[in-house]
Amino acid sequence: MAPPLEHGEHISGTTRRSLLAGVAALGALGAAGCSRVATASTKGGGELLDRLRAAGVVRLGIAGEIPFGYIDKNGDLTGEAPELARVIFKRLGVDKVQPVPTEFGSLIPGLNSQQFDVVAAGMYVTPERCEQVIFADPDYQMLDSFIVRKGNPKGLHNYKDVVDKKAKFATGTGYAEIGYAVEAGYKESNILIVPDQVAGLNAVEAGRVDVFAGTALTTREVVKKSAKAEATKAFTPTVGGKPHVDGGAFAFRRTETNLRDAFNAELRKLKKSGELFRVLKPFGFTQAEMTDLTAKELCGG
Numbered sequence: 001m002a003p004p005l006e007h008g009e010h011i012s013g014t015t016r017r018s019l020l021a022g023v024a025a026l027g028a029l030g031a032a033g034c035s036r037v038a039t040a041s042t043k044g045g046g047e048l049l050d051r052l053r054a055a056g057v058v059r060l061g062i063a064g065e066i067p068f069g070y071i072d073k074n075g076d077l078t079g080e081a082p083e084l085a086r087v088i089f090k091r092l093g094v095d096k097v098q099p100v101p102t103e104f105g106s107l108i109p110g111l112n113s114q115q116f117d118v119v120a121a122g123m124y125v126t127p128e129r130c131e132q133v134i135f136a137d138p139d140y141q142m143l144d145s146f147i148v149r150k151g152n153p154k155g156l157h158n159y160k161d162v163v164d165k166k167a168k169f170a171t172g173t174g175y176a177e178i179g180y181a182v183e184a185g186y187k188e189s190n191i192l193i194v195p196d197q198v199a200g201l202n203a204v205e206a207g208r209v210d211v212f213a214g215t216a217l218t219t220r221e222v223v224k225k226s227a228k229a230e231a232t233k234a235f236t237p238t239v240g241g242k243p244h245v246d247g248g249a250f251a252f253r254r255t256e257t258n259l260r261d262a263f264n265a266e267l268r269k270l271k272k273s274g275e276l277f278r279v280l281k282p283f284g285f286t287q288a289e290m291t292d293l294t295a296k297e298l299c300g301g
Contacts, residue, residue, distance in 0.1 A: 045258035048117060049092065052259075057096040058089050059116035063104040065196070067221065067283035068122030068248070071099065080283040081120035081250065084139055087279060088266045105174060108132050111253060118259075119251035124176060130299035134254050136263050138247030138298065139276060141291035143234040144177060145216040147197070147204050147223055150230050156211050158235050159184035167210035170203050172196050176246065177213040180237040197222045204229045215246075221284045234288070247293040 052058050060082055062069035069079035077099045085097050100116040107119045111133060124142075125135045148156055154165050162169050163185040170192035171177040182188050192209055194200050197219060200212030205228040212219075216234035223231045236243040252260045270276040277290055 045261070046253075046256035047258070048253075048256045049259040049262055052089070052117065053093040056094060057098050058085070058094050058118060059098050059100050060085055060118060060120035061107050061110050061116040062099050062101055063107060063121045064101055065104065065121065067217065067285075069099075069120050071101070079120075079122075080140070080280045080285065081122050081248075083283075084270075084276070084279050085118070085120045085250070087270065087275070088263055091266045092262055108251065111251060114253075122248040123251055124246045125249050125295050125298035126176075127298075127300040129251070130295070132254075133251040134257065134260050135249040135251050135295040135299070136260055136267060137295050138249045138291050138293045139267060140280060140285060140289045141245050141247045141293055142215045142217060142289060143245065144180065144213060144237050145219040145234045146232040147201055147212040147214070147219050147229050148210065148232060149204060149207075150228055152230065152232060154210050157232055159186065159213075159237060162186060162211060162213075168192070168208070169211055169213065170194055170200055170209040171213040172200065175214065177237075180239070180244075181213065183238060201226060201229055217284050217289065245291075245293070247291055247295075247298050249295060 060069070060077075062077070062079070062082065064070050067080055069081040072078050077097065082097060082099065089097060100110070102110050102115070104121065107121055107123065108129065110116060111119050119133070122140070123129070125138060129135070146156055148154070154167055156162055156165065156167055159181050161167070162181065169181060169186055169190070171181065171194075173193055173195055178188065178191060178193075181191060192203065194203055194212070197212070197214045200214060201222050203209045204212050205226065216231075219231040223229050236245060238244060250263060252263075267276070270279070271290070271292075277285070277287065280289070
């Protein structure tokens with residue numbers, strides 16, 4: 001909920017994630033979409049946008065994570081990032097999007113090795129990733145939340161509570177929440193790492209852990225049908241002693257600034273008109289997740 005840890009990634013980075021749906025469909029699509037894109041541009045901000053317009057299709061790197069980018073039970077590509085990509089790329093003159101499924105940790109290497117054109121997986125913007133790719137401005141921001149047993153018997157509302165109350169703590173593979181917990185004083189070797197938020201919910205319901213940490217969006221969605229667990233109120237984790245808000249965005253190869261800039265121009269129009277929220281709302285996003293954060297801010301410059 002985000003690189004190449006963000007989840008496993010560099011621990012101070014973020015999340016995600018995991019293959020939560022459509023595994024068979026993902027495999028089939030992966031086989032169909034594994035050929036490489038045309039050689040990347042190397043000068044003048046890149047020519048990829050022109051090539052995409054000529055081809056009429058853009059290949060999206062996704063990581064099979066609900067609600068960010070995944071194949072649904074009908075075998076169709078969906079999620080907040082693919083749906084937003086459909087809107088923006090159509091405005092840019094590219095009518096079709098094609099998924100290229102991979103593991104989250106393979107998204108940046110896959111992008112840079114030209115296996116697809118853009119990362120459309122709700123990837124958090126972190127300084128570490130900004131050294132490898134360029135990001136559009138975030139299309140959403142995200143706070144953290146916990147999955148706890150009904151009634152929150154241990155009173156866990158932030159990472160300091162987890163440490164102070166010696167709670168059994170879990171989070172997802174490569175999640176940024178690993179770093180947030182460690183920064184609060186939790187011993188990394190004591191963290192139970194599970195594949196995703198569904199496994200986290202199961203661990204809490206079974207009593208194997210007291211708390212699972214994830215994004216506010218993913219935790220509140222996954223507990224909706226649970227009779228044993230609930231999500232805590234969203235909170236801001238601390239990084240370097242300061243409150244930290246994550247933002248998720250599309251990623252591009254560093255040579256393709258023309259495409260990134262054109263994408264950003266359309267994204268700004270969608271934010272101003274309110275259409276961005278209408279695109280993201282069906283996937284559980286609220287007005288609280290809308291943001292004016294920029295990639296420059298989150299890259300640390």
